């Protein structure tokens with residue numbers, strides 16, 4: 207489909223027959239037109255394209271966009287899902303449904319399981335950056351100490367979210383005294399590395415992901431536009447980068463998309479990496495898992511339980527990690543283990 211054809215089609219669907227006032231209709235049209243125009247440019251200029259499919263809502267939108275409006279590029283596209291070893295059954299089911307719906311195949315790849323990496327290297331806590339710094343602090347690396355307990359002058363150079371609060375320092379010190387390892391290595395070994403390896407073998411020249419600026423967090427600060435040139439020749443393209451939540455939900459409704467059961471039945475707003483303690487809404491996700499996928503809930507408690515417990519116990523975050531029904535039990539467990 208050419209730019210003009212795409213523009214005509216979405217104009218009819220989102221402006222002429224769209225919903226909401228005219229301002230809203232044109233806002234959605236503009237966002238989609240920009241996405242389509244860029245997609246045509248980047249997909250046209252690259253030969254070996256990989257689209258990461260996570261089973262989450264953003265990647266659903268990309269798959270639908272490409273398969274519905276730009277199927278002419280499918281012959282040079284590979285869809286890839288990285289299985290970390292801890293995945294929702296709802297996500298696995300959804301991937302199969304997507305394959306049937308669009309007649310595509312999604313390659314499942316695996317690196318080391320999150321379970322084994324956490325067991326070997328330690329638990330992730332707070333955020334990726336803070337876990338890396340805490341890990342260095344635990345082994346007395348000077349740079350780790352500088353970041354976890356900076357002198358006041360150095361501290362003033364930090365971004366606010368990179369500063370360890372007193373409670374977080376107390377938690378890290380507790381880990382040090384009790385030989386509890388901290389690490390964010392699973393990000394690298396279970397997700398990044400296998401994907402990088404696959405991309406290299408595939409000789410990929412365009413890595414397409416579903417990140418959106420509107421999601422906020424660290425990611426929204428790390429990219430300046432939807433396309434990034436990379437020195438290794440594997441450039442990055444994020445088609446939904448400029449989509450607001452409103453544009454995305456209008457697209458979902460107009461296109462008749464159905465996300466995975468995690469969203470549609472459990473009510474999750476994001477799926478992300480299952481059980482990850484970095485997730486600020488982890489308590490809600492654990493509650494949903496407890497109800498809908500109790501085996502996965504148990505697995506997450508086994509792998510990340512210590513991280514949730516300690517984060518809550520030391521009041522490291524405004525929102526708790528553990529669902530309310532778990533708070534009492536774990537307080538008891540921690541106290542018991544200290545008495546032992």
Ligand code: SF4
Pocket residue numbers: 290320330390392393394396397479480481482483484
């Ligand atoms: S996002 Fe969290 S759980 Fe997932 S690999 Fe990274 S640290 Fe591990």
